[in-house]
Amino acid sequence: MDSARGQLVATSDITENHVDESRDDRGLFDMHVLERAFVALMSHKAWVIGSIAACVGLGLAITFLMTPLYTSTSRIEVSPQSPVETQVEGAREKTMSNEIAFYNTQYSLLESRSLAERAVRAGNLLNDKEFVSAFGLDEMENADAVPNSAQRDRMTKRAMDILLDSVTITPVRTSSLIDVGFSTPSPALSARLANLWVQQYIAANLDRRFAATSDARRFLEQRIGTLRQNLEDSERQLITYATNNGIITLQSRTDSLTGRTVAERTLVSSDIEQVSQALALARDNRIIAESQLQNSTATADTSSNNAVSVLRQKSTEAAAELSQLQATFGDDYPEVIAKKEQLDVLNRGVAAETARTRNINKETYTAALKRERELIAELDRITADYRDQQRRSIAYSNLQREVDTNRQLYDGLLQRYKEIGAAGVGTNNIAVVDTGVPANAPSSPRLILNLLLSLIAGMMLAVALVFILEQLDQSIRDPADVTKRFGLPLLGSIPQVASDDFKDMLLDKKSMIYESYLAAQSNLTFLTQHGAPRSFMLTSTRPAEGKSSSALSLAHIFSATGKRIVLIDADIRSPSLNEMLGVENKYGLSNYLTGADDLTGLVHPSEQFGFDYMLAGPTPPNAAELFSSSRLGRLIDLLLRDYDHVILDSPPVLGLADAPLLSRQVEGIIFTLDASSNSSRAVKSALSRLRQSDAQIFGALVTKVGRRNEIYGYGYGYGYGYGYGYGVDTNPEKTD
Template sequence: MVAGPGPGALDYPRGTVFQDLGDEGEGLDLKRYLAILLYRKWLLIFAVLLALIAGLFYTVREPPVYRATATVQATPPSGNQFGFTDLSAVASARNFTGDQLELLRSSVLAERAAQTLSLDLAPETKTDDAKPTFFDELQQQLTQWWHARQGRVEPTALDEQRDRLLDDPLASNQAAVAARIRSSLVATPVRDTNLIQLSMEGSDPRAITAMLNAVAKAFVNFQTERRSDDATSTQTFYEQQIEWTRVQLEDAERQLTAYARSKDLVHVDNLLEYSQSEYGALRDRLGEAERNLFQAEAKMRAMNEIDAQGSSDFLGSEVIQSLKTRRGELLDEYQRKLEVFLPDYPAMVQLRSQIEAIDGQIAAEVDSISRSLRIEYETSLKERQLLADRAEEARLELLKLRDETVDYNALARSRDTLQAMYNGLLSRVTEAELVSGIVQDNIRIVDLATVPVKPFKPDLNKNLMVSAFLGLVLGVLLILLLEHLDDSYKSNDEVEKETGRPVLGSLPFIDTSTGVQSSANLALSVANDPKGPLAEASRSLRTSLMFSTAEGAPRVLHFTSASPGEGKSFSCVSVAASFTQSGSTVLCIDCDLRNPSLHGIFDLPNDVGLTNYLAAEISPAEIAQATSVDGLFLISSGPMPPNPVELLSSGKMMNLLKLAAERFDYVLIDGPPVIGLADALVLSRMAGASLLVINTAKNTRTMVKESLKRLRGSQARIIGVVLQKVGQPGGRGYGYGYGYGYGYRYQYQYLYGYGQDHNERPPV
């Protein structure tokens, strides 16, 4: 059974929570990738060199290729030679250059160019375009061998050439040249100009130059012939149109004259204009009469509303106004005298007579005005009716005249249109006769091709640059692939992110293959050589342990690793020697009962040790041995037992750790590996803290993760990680420029148990 909390619990509380570093973000670390490339630089150099060799071989094997160039100008036409605006040309001006490019690539132009050439075809135009490469020859040989096995006989290229020449040598020659032109000609428009650059590639510079110039000349001649044919067909068309228009115009004149005679229409335009003006004048007079009638009618209505006293101020008559004024004066005088005299008084009677006379005069004046208003109203009414009748007659006459002139105007417009067409055609034909000999020069040759002197392919510099670039890219991709497949740790950050524990120290790799220093002496070099690199690294690890917990370094510290041979025993001895340099007393206990090694490092006997104490009645003082390092003591493993796990999980082991913690300042346990064994899990449970030793050149992430999983499952307190053999060949990173060479001197003789001979002790 697994023991409970060990003595280390007094020094390292179980409630202590370690910081889980976790991931700090997965950004693009350029320095990391640069370090990867530098580490695998020889693979990158090999890939680039291999690509350069392949590029050089390809360049040497590739036949030389020449390029001939010519330039033609193709300006969109602004119009035709007859002065008409060519609407189709204007609409397709943006596509003009594209049309010319397609014409240059057409089979018609290639055949025209081939007909103008008188060439004895070079081998490239008779057979293939270039000399067959090594791979082409190899493929041809394999094909002939396979067909020979099948009983088939393939005709040779010479036989095919002879058959073509026997059929029709001239036609075959021209067809081959035309096919060669179409396959090799490249037409490229020059940006922001009307120029087109023609180019042709091939292994015979004279042949491609002759073919390219023939294409340029055939292009210009074809355009000239087409324009001449267009001019002839256009002139013929216009002459036919003139004759047709003349016949139509004469017929329209006859129809117009006959219609005017039948309708008795003379000066139709003046008559219609006169009728329209007369009708307009009558409408104006009718409107004026209606306004006068309205005013007269209004006065009549107002007259009918006059009261009996003749109150007709609206009439504005001066006579009535003066009479009303006189009547008012007399009435005022009558009222004043009425206060003094009686109504029958003669003076009063006279005043009443005068007032009555004035009233009669006012009534007579009003009656006269009423009669004049009635006469005015009746006159306006008669005038309005007369003008309305005349306007209606004029309107009907105008409508009739318009109906009669509709057909006349249609015939007149037809005649005028035909007359304009006829006059225009006559003018164009006259102009055509003057410019029929003029040819527009919108298609012309700017530069003819000259025979190229130097080949443009293969380009050695370009091929080597491309090869180097491809080799560099492939090399980088291969390095990244290998890096992705590499399961080892490459930096402290990776270890901390994967394990979730800090890296407390890194012990460098020091080579012992030269025999200058043995592995055992190297382990004690921390004490023997305090200024050496290993001593410096050990002191740095000791300092990290001092700050690993709030109480300082754990007093009972367990060293373990994922697999054997990672240097955990060496790390244990180095840390122990470093602690003694600060004046502390340290006890190292070799708990790797299956493969002990501490007694060999200190050159001490292993006849009596930990197994004797755990299996028999013996005191700890009898198994503890002083070492050559002051303040450092060792309890070796003792004889190999048949049941290491049972011994380590016993209560005596717990008591031993308690006694050791009381006697010594620090107790360091050198435990067995974690993978495949339960010993390390038992010890990690008893110890106050555990350190996981990782060999940077040997261990993989999978092994470390599995070890951490097993340790955490046993509730081990892992305070950190120690990186061992940093800088060893086969590993990289971690920033050390020195190393050391130490490893197990013995091989494990078991996978999940122990050796067959349990009494056999490994040699020291």
């Protein structure tokens, strides 16, 4: 028995793995989702038709009861433009994100309560009879003969809510155009409200721009006044400090990048420059004078004295003439004597002039040296003053930077103030492209659209209901699910057929019934090491699940393979084998259990199906006591001597103790399940009772597999042309 159980588990694992692998290969639509959905819808077509009809009827009723609305649209163009700004840097950078934020702001402003309040007050809508009557405000007004302020406020708020509910803001894609639409029961009122809304939006925009300009001007005036005072104070401090410290700036420049004032020349620096130049010149003069003094000799330097040069030239000429005269006339000649005297006079003049020139060079050198020393002393004094001024210029530079900063801020705000004054608020970035005109036909309700929406809603409701019903349905959709849900191997699936055709189809080897039971018989041959179990019983959770017809069919299939089969109707409380075979139930199992030992009168052959059978016999009052005796086991042992297989048609499990008692006398149980049964909890309870009795459950045989199970691969419509009915009582038995 343990080896048979192991073989059964292995077979179950192989079958389950094969099914899982096949499903994985087929991917997401391995269950043919569309076909499953179609079958589910057809199974609950009453709910589907009812849901769609109800929604369509409700849509028609709502459509005919709705008040016709007329829509009028006014189109405007809104150009991106930054508001008036007060920062000195100028306008905001125009980026894509800024434009998106700008348009989103405009859409929100077009749907704001402040704009609705402006429209109510500007259009005097509370006194507009057409508007009041169209939206039922006259009832609120008639509640009080003379509306007080509180009543007026409530009516204003109500009118604002009506406008906000009626307006539609529709941006035109990829453009700066915006459509402003109003839907009311009156075409003229819709056009008037659309134009009024646009007008008030433009007016509100101008008011905001004017308010922004006024606020900016007031702010800039205050800031300019403050900065002017700061600039004056800083300049006063700078001048006072420069005066007290003797800082006199002769030349300055303004840095184009930083705007700072840089002092290039002060009085001290200018003095240093002039003294330095004079000192250089004095040093050159002193060097020249010193050179002339050193080069002065007895012959004198004629290069710098014209008189000495002239005298020296005359002396040379006189000496030449004297030599010529002496050569001619001798020393005593009067002209020679005169020339000698003239030559002496000239030599004495040259000596005197040379001495005078040497004295002049000495005086010149002395004066140049004195001048150089005086300039050096003056330069040292001025340089000391410059260094002292440099130390004091640190504070001066700080004051100068403060003056420059205040001047920049003042000039920037003053320029911005001038720009705001020049720009004003005359320009507007909103333009009306098309004004609203009264509509010729109502925009709602739309019959075709409402019918379409109602149909879609009905279909969605139907799908939801079908989904809920399918989720609540616990019937076996996929016969392979018996392994996951109940832990039973699937031995076979039997199609659903009409009860009148069952017997004929079972006897026809080309029929789908024969094919399905032949497949189940083939699976039974793998259950134990010796092949199909020699003794087994078929049971079910409740009556009418196809166990009796399955027992008859398996007995017929086994006998067709050359096996000697005996079928015992063990359901002695509600026998059905005699009805399927068309014989009278006189003698049978109950007779043997109560003491009859002659099996020849209890076992009969069936020429039609090819097996022997034992009927249930008369119904005893104590069926459970009879099954508890040892005679049932002795009967099975006797029959196994002459037959290859003993098959028992057992009673259902729930409500009776017969099935657990019978399970002890056979090798195992084949559990039949109705695919259309919605009793998973009852099946689990029945299996639990059988397992508690230590019964061997070989597997499950799923019966009545209908059209909705075909999508799981368990249909038999591909066979030899035999169709089968749906929705017909498929049970060939009267009690099972």
